Amino acid sequence: MNENKNTPKTSEDLFRFIDSNAISSEKIVAPRYSYWKSVFRVFFRKKTNIFLLAVLVLMLLVSFIMPNFWVYDAFENVQNASTFNLSPVKAMQYFHDGSLKWILGTGAMGNSIFYGIIASARTSLLLAVICAAINMTVGIIAGAVWGYSKKVDAVMLVIYNIIANVPYILLISVLVYIIGSGFWSFIFALTVTGWLSIAYFFRTQVMIIRDREYSLASRCLGTPVPRVISKNILPFLTSVIVTLLATELPSYISMEVFLSYIGVGLSATVPSLGRMIQQGQTAFLTFPWAFWPPVAVAAAITIILYLLGQNLADASDPRTHM
Numbered sequence: 001m002n003e004n005k006n007t008p009k010t011s012e013d014l015f016r017f018i019d020s021n022a023i024s025s026e027k028i029v030a031p032r033y034s035y036w037k038s039v040f041r042v043f044f045r046k047k048t049n050i051f052l053l054a055v056l057v058l059m060l061l062v063s064f065i066m067p068n069f070w071v072y073d074a075f076e077n078v079q080n081a082s083t084f085n086l087s088p089v090k091a092m093q094y095f096h097d098g099s100l101k102w103i104l105g106t107g108a109m110g111n112s113i114f115y116g117i118i119a120s121a122r123t124s125l126l127l128a129v130i131c132a133a134i135n136m137t138v139g140i141i142a143g144a145v146w147g148y149s150k151k152v153d154a155v156m157l158v159i160y161n162i163i164a165n166v167p168y169i170l171l172i173s174v175l176v177y178i179i180g181s182g183f184w185s186f187i188f189a190l191t192v193t194g195w196l197s198i199a200y201f202f203r204t205q206v207m208i209i210r211d212r213e214y215s216l217a218s219r220c221l222g223t224p225v226p227r228v229i230s231k232n233i234l235p236f237l238t239s240v241i242v243t244l245l246a247t248e249l250p251s252y253i254s255m256e257v258f259l260s261y262i263g264v265g266l267s268a269t270v271p272s273l274g275r276m277i278q279q280g281q282t283a284f285l286t287f288p289w290a291f292w293p294p295v296a297v298a299a300a301i302t303i304i305l306y307l308l309g310q311n312l313a314d315a316s317d318p319r320t321h322m
Contacts, residue, residue: 043315049308056304063122070101072119072271077110084110085287105289108279113290117297119271123183124301128252131190136245139195143202144229148210153203160200163193172255173264181267190252198244205237239316246309250302257298273298 043049077083083106086094091102104113146156163171175189206229209215215232234241259265260274261281268275273294280291 039312039315043312046311049311052304052308055300056308059121059301059304060125063118063125067115067119067122070115070118072112072115074107074111074116074268074271075109077106080110084108085283085290086110087287088289104293105287107276107290108283108287113276113293116271116276117273117294120273120276120294121297121301123266123271124253124256124273124298127183127187127190127256128249128305130187131194131252132245132248134187134191135195135198136241136248138191139198140202140234140241142195143199144206144233146199147203147206148225148229148233156199156203160196163196164200168193169259172259176259176264181265183266183270186256186266190255198248201244202237202240205240206233209233209236239313242309242316243313246306246313249309250305253298253302253305 083091083094085108086102086106088103088105091105095102101112101115104117107113107116142156146152171193172189175192176186179185179188210233215228218228218232256265256272257274257277260272261278263278265274266272276294277291277298280287280294284291
């Protein structure tokens with residue numbers, strides 16, 4: 001036994017050959033981590049989020065599917081004065097067709113309040129999604145370049161200071177009067193300068209993190225600017241993007257309702273919650289069924305979108321995944 005211990009070991013005993021594959025040698029054995037899977041796990045942990053999401057999905061299904069079968073015509077009974085401003089009970093008795101069309105009564109022109117709310121909700125939701133998609137996309141890209149490049153910053157600050165001093169409502173009103181009050185014209189009015197405030201906000205966020213160590217290292221290694229922005233900066237601002245989106249979506253619905261309410265928004269041919277509120281507010285004490293239902297639906301959509309957005313923003317914060 002002692003002789004075996006004292007015998008010198010050869011190189012074959014002291015060393016062994018391993019795989020020289022560089023890719024295999026850099027692999028780290030660790031459990032897989034999915035950021036968005038973790039985000040949704042945190043998000044759905046709250047039961048209120050599941051309830052609010054179910055209500056929102058139901059609203060979307062009703063708003064986008066039902067109008068294909070329940071066609072809304074605001075002037076279908078305009079020549080029949082006996083159908084004007086009927087309460088839900090009287091409307092059901094008058095038409096006695098057993099459908100849900102008259103469950104909320106009729107408006108000032110004999111129109112169905114229920115069908116009008118469904119068609120108007122579709123308009124508001126579609127308007128909010130399109131405007132948010134355009135403004136957020138343009139605003140994030142422009143803001144990232146604006147905050148990263150000092151040359152672009154000098155030019156954009158002048159443009160921003162000029163446009164920001166013009167009241168947003170006044171600018172939209174002038175554009176609507178010039179180009180018309182159609183659906184796409186209204187979207188153009190909301191997005192032609194709406195992205196600028198988003199870009200300015202992201203410009204500030206990008207300036208905070210553009211000079212951090214990992215960004216400086218990428219620049220020293222010659223990484224192209226678009227790749228530095230897309231890989232180093234924007235992923236760090238994921239929770240900020242979701243937070244801003246949570247406020248942008250309901251804000252466009254509120255803007256549409258307000259502008260249509262004061263008569264500057266969508267044309268009379270486009271169903272609108274704001275226009276329904278405007279038509280019902282003159283007699284909301286005598287005919288409350290024409291005023292309060294569209295108010296309640298507009299408020300519900302705005303609040304649900306805001307709460308879901310804020311909760312998703314909290315769930316997307318990496319600090320909640322620890």
